[in-house]
Amino acid sequence: MKTQMVDLRRQYNRLKEDIDQAIAEVLDTTAFINGPAVTLLANELAAYNNVNHVVTCANGTDALQLAMMALELEPGDEVIVPAFTYVATAEVIALLGLVPVFVDVHPDTFMISVEAIHHAITSKTKAIVPVHLFGQCADMEAIMSIAERHNIFVIEDTAQAIGATYTFPDGTVKKAGTMGQIGTTSFFPSKNLGCFGDGGAMFVNDDNLAKKLKMIANHGQSVKYYHDIVGVNSRLDTLQAAVLRAKLPHLDDFSIRRNKSAAYYDSVLGKLSSLSIPKRAEQSNHVFHQYTIKCLGFRREELQAHLQEKGIPTMVYYPVPLHLQKAYIHYGYREGSLPVSEKLSSQVLSLPIHTEQDEEQLFFITSNIKEFLELKGLA
Ligand SMILES: *Cc1c(COP(=O)(O)O)cnc(C)c1O
Numbered sequence: 001m002k003t004q005m006v007d008l009r010r011q012y013n014r015l016k017e018d019i020d021q022a023i024a025e026v027l028d029t030t031a032f033i034n035g036p037a038v039t040l041l042a043n044e045l046a047a048y049n050n051v052n053h054v055v056t057c058a059n060g061t062d063a064l065q066l067a068m069m070a071l072e073l074e075p076g077d078e079v080i081v082p083a084f085t086y087v088a089t090a091e092v093i094a095l096l097g098l099v100p101v102f103v104d105v106h107p108d109t110f111m112i113s114v115e116a117i118h119h120a121i122t123s124k125t126k127a128i129v130p131v132h133l134f135g136q137c138a139d140m141e142a143i144m145s146i147a148e149r150h151n152i153f154v155i156e157d158t159a160q161a162i163g164a165t166y167t168f169p170d171g172t173v174k175k176a177g178t179m180g181q182i183g184t185t186s187f188f189p190s191k192n193l194g195c196f197g198d199g200g201a202m203f204v205n206d207d208n209l210a211k212k213l214k215m216i217a218n219h220g221q222s223v224k225y226y227h228d229i230v231g232v233n234s235r236l237d238t239l240q241a242a243v244l245r246a247k248l249p250h251l252d253d254f255s256i257r258r259n260k261s262a263a264y265y266d267s268v269l270g271k272l273s274s275l276s277i278p279k280r281a282e283q284s285n286h287v288f289h290q291y292t293i294k295c296l297g298f299r300r301e302e303l304q305a306h307l308q309e310k311g312i313p314t315m316v317y318y319p320v321p322l323h324l325q326k327a328y329i330h331y332g333y334r335e336g337s338l339p340v341s342e343k344l345s346s347q348v349l350s351l352p353i354h355t356e357q358d359e360e361q362l363f364f365i366t367s368n369i370k371e372f373l374e375l376k377g378l379a
Pocket residue numbers: 059060061062085086088089131157159160185186187188198199200
């Protein structure tokens with residue numbers, strides 16, 4: 001049986017008619033740059049997310065960079081970021097000459113630790129970047145209240161959690177990426193809303209900030225050839241926007257399908273004491289960009305090898321926390337600085353999860369996991 005981490009082919013086949021037609025329309029008009037689909041997508045996504053503006057750009061990493069530029073963060077400013085995340089989150093901080101201040105995460109939900117944020121705040125702190133890792137929202141109620149108290153910005157990295165919702169204690173429900181000053185996302189093909197190449201976007205409620213993001217993404221101009229500020233070139237292709245427009249109406253269904261797979265995994269793997277299934281964060285739902293287990297008391301590489309032999313891929317997101325990466329260690333960290341992130345990096349294992357999984361595949365994967373644990377005497 002063939003299993004994959006993500007089955008883009010089967011999803012495309014299922015939605016082929018709509019996607020092919022959307023692509024054909026772009027080819028017909030040849031409006032490859034800033035064609036009508038780009039604005040239409042931005043509007044539809046703004047409506048979906050219940051946010052005032054969506055500004056599209058070339059990828060999720062650019063979205064983070066544009067956000068930090070638009071908020072006028074300056075060299076030497078400190079930005080608090082979790083150590084257990086994808087590198088892009090910290091990369092743009094370093095690239096802009098800002099100082100990444102890495103903090104630890106919660107051992108069960110993998111979300112940035114609110115207590116750690118408290119300890120990390122200094123007079124130089126200008127922003128916090130919570131990452132809605134693996135598909136659920138960080139503790140935004142607490143994060144927004146710290147940020148407001150200290151007058152610092154919140155940029156939500158929503159690359160893995162588009163469509164997730166967070167419920168505040170007063171009952172207000174908001175979409176991931178719409179709670180801080182700016183939310184950023186990625187349309188990388190394997191993300192929950194993926195295009196057929198690179199793409200990204202920013203979610204923003206403030207009108208002026210939206211204007212500024214647009215300007216910076218477009219060479220610092222709002223009138224062609226008049227450059228008011230230093231910008232970059234970061235655009236979403238019309239073709240990618242067209243693909244995304246065809247897929248956006250299915251995003252909630254994608255989340256439901258991912259949750260079905262997660263529920264299946266939970267029901268089987270939740271009974272095994274040497275594995276820990278993903279804990280749901282309070283106040284957030286989960287869109288399961290990843291289904292990530294922790295391997296307790298055995299080497300996960302052995303399980304990975306066993307599954308690989310059966311043709312079942314698994315991935316380690318992420319094997320080295322950012323504060324210990326060669327490129328970032330000079331900010332003053334060492335082994336032991338952030339023990340939770342370090343431990344998680346040795347325990348986590350992400351299993352195949354996508355919108356096209358059937359019970360047969362899930363049975364095959366979970367049976368082989370059980371078989372490994374039985375062979376090892378760990379079941
Ligand atoms: C994918 C991802 C990004 C970067 O997105 P790209 O479109 O690949 O640049 C940023 N942050 C997180 C958490 C991601 O998973």
